[in-house]
Amino acid sequence: MPRGLYVAWRLPLVFCGLLALLVGMLLIGWRDYAALLQSQELRLRSEQAIAVLAELDRLAVPPTEMALCVAVGAPVASAPEGRPDGNPWNEPLARLRGLVADNPSQVGRVESLTMALREWQQLYTLPLQQACTAGQRLGSAYVQSLFRVAAPTRARIAAELAGLRRTEAGLQAERAAGGQAAREATDKLIVLVAVVAALLGVVALLAVRGFAAQLAAAGRRMEREADERGHAQERMLDAQRRLRMVLEHISEAAIAYDETGRVQWINPAGEVMFGRSRQGIGGQPISLLIPSLAEDLDWPVTQPEAELDGLTPSPWTVRRDTVSGQRAGSGGVEVPMEIALVQTHVDGERIGICLCRDLSETERAVRMTHAFAAMLGDALRQPLAQVRDALALLPTLPPGALEAPLRQQLTLAWGHSERTLGLVDDLLELERLRAGPRHARVVPTDLASELRAAVRAAQVRARRQQVRLLLEPPDGPLPVQADTRDLGRLLSRLLTLATDASPAGGEVRVAASLRGDAVRVELFDDGPALPEGYAERAFDPFAPPEPAQGRPGIGLSLAICREQAMQLDGHVGLAPAPSGPGALFWISLPLRPTGP
Secondary structure: OOHHHHHHHHHHHHHHHHHHHHHHHHHHHHHHHHHHHHHHHHHHHHHHHHHHHHHHHHHOOOOHHHHHHHHHOOOOOOOOOOOOOOOOOHHHHHHHHHHOOOOHHHHHHHHHHHHHHHHHHHHHHHHHHHHHHHOOOOOHHHHHHHHHHHHHHHHHHHHHHHHHHHHHHHHHHHHHHHHHHHHHHHHHHHHHHHHHHHHHHHHHHHHHHHHHHHHHHHHHHHHHHHHHHHHHHHHHHHHHHHHHHHHHHOOOEEEEEEOOOEEEEEOHHHHHHHOOOHHHHOOOEHHHOOHHHOOOOOOOOOOOHHHOOOOOOOOOEEEEEEEEEEOOOOOOOEEEEEEEEEEEEEOOEEEEEEEEEEOHHHHHHHHHHHHHHHHHHHHHHHHHHHHHHHHOOHHHOOOOOOOHHHHHHHHHHHHHHHHHHHHHHHHHHHHHHHOOOOOOOEEEEEHHHHHHHHHHHHHHHHHHOOOEEEEEOOOOOOEEEEEHHHHHHHHHHHHHHHHHHOOOOOEEEEEEEEEOOEEEEEEEOOOOOOOOOHHHHOOOOOOOOOHHHOOOOOOOHHHHHHHHHHHOOOEEEEEEOOOOOOEEEEEEEEEOOOOO
């Protein structure tokens, strides 16, 4: 991955991570700030509670003026300032309860203080107030006796006030320390938030710069692609012009048609071949020129339409065939033609080009060649047979009639004449088969019986060449429909090929079996391995293997076998042996129906 693209891809992740960190820190900061506010509020409440306790301590002090009033018997017009009648500490106690409501232990002490103050009022303050109000002179001894009775209560009040004051002072110090810690944590968090926010700004800036660079790179890439597309379009148009020029000047007829099979264009050679002008045939079905294409214009090109932008045409798809067409000057008679259908896409549209070649002259030349070969074979066969028959008399001559070198040369000539005559016979047989099917006597035949007979007949040749010929008996009858003479010739020729290819001491294995709706005969020999790629061209006439492979020439034999198999509605083939060297010859014939 390019470094710039990698960084641009990572920046959003870093930004999101920092943003999540900032949100988390803000939440933590809000929590600490709330704790700081709560601590300050609690500290303020402690301060207020301490102030209320001081006020209660002052209110609980014995009133000196009231004691003098009782001691001398002089009534006072009203209670001293700040010391109203009744319970002067009720209001401070109510405020104190509200301030310590969050502390159960303090609430209990406040209730205990309230009870002590009420008891102090009953034992000391209220009697003095009543005596003073009535103007009674009871003396200092009375005042002292009341104070002695209420002294434990006064001590309890002092103890409760002192305990409440100490507790509130401790809470105040603790809350002040907690507030200080929360303030310090909040300050640190503010610094961290500022740092993270700065990092977020930097990352955002980098991301913006990265995206801007990406957009600029994408713009440059689009410009390059647009230039390349323009150059490609120019090259394609140039190629189309060159192709049109080539098609205009080739000797074969060229017809361009659309996906509906209608002619869009025809070259001058096509106008001459079909006798139709470009204007006259334009828009007409191509089947008017080549009737056999009426139902045979398939489109094997399968490239998705989304890729057909006019700049990247799909690969050419070529199909060759031999059909019949209406050539000018043929008097309406269809003539053989070789065609090549070229189909592709251009600018998102399917187009086809049909290249046509008139095979009339070619077929006439082939017929003349075959006729010449047959005539030549007939002309050569009789003198060759006479030479062979004359040389065949050599064994009947007396031992001293010919000198040894002459006898050896004549014997060699006899062998050559035999092989040459065999080649002429093969050539005549091939031409006879190519001339067309003769009147064959097709009858129901058991291929297993014919195969056993052919193997028995081939045993003589196999023993002479020291080759074992083995037949694997079929499981049962193998019914086919064939001319027994043609079938016997085909089997005999394949057995001869397999035997001749096997070395002395080798073996040829023959097997037959049912394969679906066909009967298959297989012959395995021990000859040399087939040359690579030879099995595909072995059935062409005069296509022997390379001499270095060590397999004797096959010549016309396999070509004759193919023609014989075709006349039997079957197929013949050649393949390398499944294991080891050697070859596999096989024949496949249709199974004869056994039903009514």
